[in-house]
Amino acid sequence: MNERIKNLIEKLSSYHSLSLEEYEYLLENVSEDAARLLQEKAQAVRQEHYGNDVYIRGLVEIGNICRNNCLYCGIRAGNAECNRYRLTEDEILSCCESGYNAGFRTFVLQGGEDPFFTDDFITSLIGEIKAKYPDCAVTLSLGERSRESYEKLFAAGADRYLLRHETADKAHYEKLHPSDMSFDNRMQCLQNLKEIGFQVGCGFMVGSPYQTVSTIAKDLKFIEEFQPDMCGIGPFIPHKKTPLASFSQGTVEQTCVLLSIIRLICPKVLLPATTALGSIDPLGREKGILSGANVIMPNLSPESARAKYEIYEGKLSSGSEAAENLKQIKHSMEKIGYRVVITRGDVKR
Numbered sequence: 001m002n003e004r005i006k007n008l009i010e011k012l013s014s015y016h017s018l019s020l021e022e023y024e025y026l027l028e029n030v031s032e033d034a035a036r037l038l039q040e041k042a043q044a045v046r047q048e049h050y051g052n053d054v055y056i057r058g059l060v061e062i063g064n065i066c067r068n069n070c071l072y073c074g075i076r077a078g079n080a081e082c083n084r085y086r087l088t089e090d091e092i093l094s095c096c097e098s099g100y101n102a103g104f105r106t107f108v109l110q111g112g113e114d115p116f117f118t119d120d121f122i123t124s125l126i127g128e129i130k131a132k133y134p135d136c137a138v139t140l141s142l143g144e145r146s147r148e149s150y151e152k153l154f155a156a157g158a159d160r161y162l163l164r165h166e167t168a169d170k171a172h173y174e175k176l177h178p179s180d181m182s183f184d185n186r187m188q189c190l191q192n193l194k195e196i197g198f199q200v201g202c203g204f205m206v207g208s209p210y211q212t213v214s215t216i217a218k219d220l221k222f223i224e225e226f227q228p229d230m231c232g233i234g235p236f237i238p239h240k241k242t243p244l245a246s247f248s249q250g251t252v253e254q255t256c257v258l259l260s261i262i263r264l265i266c267p268k269v270l271l272p273a274t275t276a277l278g279s280i281d282p283l284g285r286e287k288g289i290l291s292g293a294n295v296i297m298p299n300l301s302p303e304s305a306r307a308k309y310e311i312y313e314g315k316l317s318s319g320s321e322a323a324e325n326l327k328q329i330k331h332s333m334e335k336i337g338y339r340v341v342i343t344r345g346d347v348k349r
């Protein structure tokens with residue numbers, strides 16, 4: 001490993017910040033040795049703040065109807081072959097019930113941007129969940145909404161909101177989205193969520209089409225400045241019914257390097273080893289945890305809905321991704337020296 005890379009990793013560990021040029025240099029020159037050093041440093045930092053604990057989140061995919069046409073997404077409005085569904089309030093509550101009984105203390109309600117899920121629908125749902133499970137956190141991942149809508153959801157008791165920024169480079173954003181979607185609006189939504197008081201998660205796909213070291217460096221700088229409470233990154237996986245079908249997939253290696261870098265930028269961030277990582281490598285989740293991640297989000301959605309929520313192809317939705325196999329997840333974490341804990345798992349301040 002060259003001396004400059006070593007110094008940059010030391011600098012990042014101590015100051016949690018690099019210049020854009022330094023991030024670019026690090027990304028361009030990361031050798032196996034450097035990746036190992038980043039991983040060791042990231043593990044030490046997560047150990048300091050979270051010990052060996054792995055937090056679990058129960059993911060409920062409440063519907064796959066979306067008004068948008070993000071060019072990479074399998075459930076985009078333009079995919080006429082997508083088999084659409086919406087869960088009812090009762091179905092969602094029943095997912096939460098089985099999740100609670102299995103040991104989940106955070107429910108993540110995720111869906112496309114579907115006007116059917118009005119503020120009234122979601123606030124009533126949050127109220128039901130909070131009344132039944134006051135010891136649980138509710139995380140929403142429902143895309144871009146107005147500030148007023150976010151305020152209502154927060155007032156109803158939602159604790160966290162996930163909204164991947166996708167890319168911090170406007171020109172790159174415009175290559176991944178149709179012209180009726182706005183980079184500025186997405187960034188404004190993230191600011192609004194933070195100001196309102198949510199624990200906020202941003203994130204991006206690793207290896208997305210047209211991504212370069214320069215756009216990733218901007219992502220890292222954005223994360224450094226925005227200071228998210230959560231950060232979801234996973235490899236880009238193409239879906240054949242999208243305009244970006246012919247692009248190649250992101251790699252486990254690059255995702256793991258970025259997980260370690262993000263852990264060093266934001267030592268206390270809640271960092272999931274994402275489903276996408278587990279989907280392209282049977283040991284992807286373990287590799288993510290060993291690179292500094294500390295969260296896993298198994299799927300609590302009903303069996304019938306899981307295959308339909310296909311945002312990318314080959315998405316893991318059974319086996320160890322299913323909540324009923326939580327035991328297997330616990331076991332796989334124990335094998336690498338970590339333990340799944342039953343807790344809301346809030347970010348350490």
Ligand code: SF4
Nearest residue numbers: 066068070073076112
């Ligand atoms: S990425 Fe999200 S907003 Fe875009 S089409 Fe897919 S579900 Fe809709």
